[in-house]
Amino acid sequence: MQRLTLDRLAPFALLVLGTVLGLAGTDLVLPAIPALARDLGGTPAEAQWVLAAFTAGAAAGLLLFGALGAQQDWRRLLMVSAASFAAVSLAAACVDSIWLLIGLRFVQGACGAAAAVFAPAVIRALFQGPHAVRALAAFGSIEAMAPALAPLAGAALLARWDWRASFAVLAALGALLALALRWQAGRLPERLQLAADGSxxxxxxxxxxxxxxxxxxxxxxxxxxxxxxxxxxxxxxxxxxxxxxxxxxxxxxxxxxxxxxxxxxxxxxxxxxxxxxxxxxxxxxxxxxxxxxxxxxxxxxxxxxxxxxxxxxxxxxxxxxxxxxxxxxxxxxxxxxxxxxxxxxxxxxxxxxxxxxxxxxxxxxxxxxxxxxxxxxxxxxxxxxxxxxxxxxxx
CATH class of the missing domain: 1.20.1250.20 (MFS general substrate transporter like domains)
Incomplete structure (x- = not known):
């Protein structure tokens, strides 16, 4: 792989964190689904909507950020994504209605989708040819760990506190990512080679x-x-x-x-x-x-x-x-x-x-x-x- 300088490592690490955070929106919360249904007076079927709403929101967010990324500063969009994900996650930790939580989960999924959209383009801007393939492989390898490890972390949070702890952790990580993106903005590629007339x-x-x-x-x-x-x-x-x-x-x-x-x-x-x-x-x-x-x-x-x-x-x-x-x-x-x-x-x-x-x-x-x-x-x-x-x- 091309020499992994700090100018390449910083954006790579931030994109990894952003993408894993989006995945954790499902996997970290997964062990808490039965408990939150019980605490919020919902049924098992309604609890499944807590998962489905996040996935539907993520699909909508992917398409939205995909269109905005070719027109707006991707760095600003990624910061807005992380900050809004943190805010919605915190709000989700405070609800007392399962249907309100379902609505917030749709918004949470949409807010957390930006990193998955921008990561491939940024990696292709940082690396070329086979080096980009290797970088994508490393990126995918880290992503693959999230579905295996996040449920274990979610189960530990549930055993120590309650279902709200998972949302509080997501809020804290989203806020830290937004701050890190602002701090490291100068190391992020300013422009990506994107088709101006694409659709x-x-x-x-x-x-x-x-x-x-x-x-x-x-x-x-x-x-x-x-x-x-x-x-x-x-x-x-x-x-x-x-x-x-x-x-x-x-x-x-x-x-x-x-x-x-x-x-x-x-x-x-x-x-x-x-x-x-x-x-x-x-x-x-x-x-x-x-x-x-x-x-x-x-x-x-x-x-x-x-x-x-x-x-x-x-x-x-x-x-x-x-x-x-x-x-x-x-x-x-x-x-x-x-x-x-x-x-x-x-x-x-x-x-x-x-x-x-x-x-x-x-x-x-x-x-x-x-x-x-x-x-x-x-x-x-x-x-x-x-x-x-x-x-x-x-x-």
């Missing part, structure tokens, strides 16, 4: 971008459909379902981190297109293997865990390259492109999870079938694409 309509007409964006979104959704179904499936298959799920998550994340961070080195030898295709193929094969094992009655937790590691390995090969290639194909409209990619990931995962929800009590067959379909679609879309621009050997 969501133009992106929708860019067939190369649409194929690469959907390929990346479907590939991640294939993995997350398995993850979201695993707790319910493991509760039937294991005497210690929580431990089995945590084990699967940790070994899968470890595989992803190791492979994703090594992908930048492999690109220089084999080329980005070959690695993208290898990752897509491995994802399709491993999800098919999980489906086959479930159908044959071999879908026990150790088998699923081993095959899940292969699925994470496949995504690790293709994730940094696929995301970078999709951004590059947007021809400078990085903020809108990043927003579209993340929204596609959210919507595809939500749809896949909803489809398999009625069948998770029967085992891993239905989730694995949907994951296989998603992975195969991702492979076909990625296979039809020419060599990802600016990510190959010569970049």
């Amino acid at each position: 969501y309509v133009r992106l929708a007409r860019n067939r190369c971008f649409v194929r690469l964006a959907l390929s990346h979104a479907f590939s991640l959704a294939a993995l997350l459909v398995i993850v979201f179904a695993a707790p319910a499936v493991f509760s039937r298959l294991s005497d210690a379902p929580v431990r089995a799920f945590v084990t699967m998550q940790m070994v899968g994340i470890t595989a992803f981190v190791l492979v994703a961070n090594g992908a930048g080195l492999v690109i220089e030898r084999f080329g980005a297109l070959q690695l993208l295709r290898l990752g897509s193929l491995l994802s399709a094969v491993s999800s098919a293997a999980i489906f086959g094992a479930a159908l044959l009655g071999m879908g026990q937790t150790p088998v699923i865990t081993v095959l899940f590691v292969l699925l994470c390995t496949g995504f690790g090969f293709r994730a940094p390259i696929g995301f970078h290639a999709a951004l590059t194909s947007a021809q400078g409209d990085d903020t809108r492109a990043a927003a579209c990619i993340v929204v596609a990931m959210l919507l595809t995962t939500a749809l896949g999870t909803a489809v398999v929800a009625p069948f998770v009590d029967s085992g891993m067959a239905a989730p694995a079938a949907v994951a296989w379909l998603l992975a195969c679609t991702a492979a076909v879309l990625g296979w039809r694409t020419a060599a990802p621009p600016a990510a190959g050997r010569a970049a």
Whole structure:
């Protein structure tokens, strides 16, 4: 990777914190959902809306910041995002109505979406070619830790205080991020190379971008459909379902981190297109293997865990390259492109999870079938694409 000077490290670290903070809006609060429903007089179904509202708000915020980022100073937008996220989080910690909390969660999700939009464009401004792919891999590796570690922190906060503590921590972290962004504003790139005449309509007409964006979104959704179904499936298959799920998550994340961070080195030898295709193929094969094992009655937790590691390995090969290639194909409209990619990931995962929800009590067959379909679609879309621009050997 290019020399990691303070001028590169500071914006990279701030963007990581901002993106992880947005993810923590769901994962840190997750263990407290039953408690807040009880304390606020809500039902379990209403408590699920606390999660869904945040996701819906995040999707709206991604599209909003994606459009504003091409017109306004991105540094100011990121500071406003962090400060407003802190204020809304603090307000959420003080509510006494679950429906008021649901409304605030939508606003909180929208406010916290800016870092996910701006991070790819800033990383591409700080690093070039394969170095940008490696930086995106490091960025994604840190992001991958949030879903594994944040629920543990949320559970510790809940055991020590109550559900309001998670929102108070989010408020404090958001305020610290806003202050850090103001303090380090001089180290942040003033201008990003963005298309002045870009639009969501133009992106929708860019067939190369649409194929690469959907390929990346479907590939991640294939993995997350398995993850979201695993707790319910493991509760039937294991005497210690929580431990089995945590084990699967940790070994899968470890595989992803190791492979994703090594992908930048492999690109220089084999080329980005070959690695993208290898990752897509491995994802399709491993999800098919999980489906086959479930159908044959071999879908026990150790088998699923081993095959899940292969699925994470496949995504690790293709994730940094696929995301970078999709951004590059947007021809400078990085903020809108990043927003579209993340929204596609959210919507595809939500749809896949909803489809398999009625069948998770029967085992891993239905989730694995949907994951296989998603992975195969991702492979076909990625296979039809020419060599990802600016990510190959010569970049």
